[in-house]
Amino acid sequence: MSGFGDDLIRAMGEALAHAKGEGPAVLHEPVSPREVREKARLTQAQMAPLMGMSLSGYRKWEQGQRRVSGPAAALLRVIQREPEAVKRALG
Template sequence: MTEALAHAKGDGPAIAHAPVVPREVREQAHLTQAQMAPLMGMSLSRYRKWEQGQRRISGPAASLLRLIQREPEAVRRALLL
């Protein structure tokens, strides 16, 4: 929101973030839904709703998905899973 307001005032460029697709991230990391849910800090049923499109992904969750996409082992180590 801050970025959008700054852009509207002419104070900076708009930053467009590419959408993150949880299923693609999970499959790229070679994880099951049951393995992915704890990495995201959520229940398996809630995670499944993301993949089914029944729940929307928040900004912080999208950032964590991008991190998992790039460095899945680092996230596992950081979360001690």
């Protein structure tokens, strides 16, 4: 089987174990885009490009119409802790 096939089978096994309540699960505290933005003293128009997204897409996060997931949540946590570093890196 290919490397991709092996990875897919392993991932499905992990998903099944997680659904059964077995194995480790990585849980992160939810992050509020609005709170992060306000703490960093940014407008929505300034925050959207830092997140690599459109202003309308960012607004949907703050309005609860879209859910923040994966890498975006991680980037929000970095902005929450080190907003100036992110601005320098992405600015």
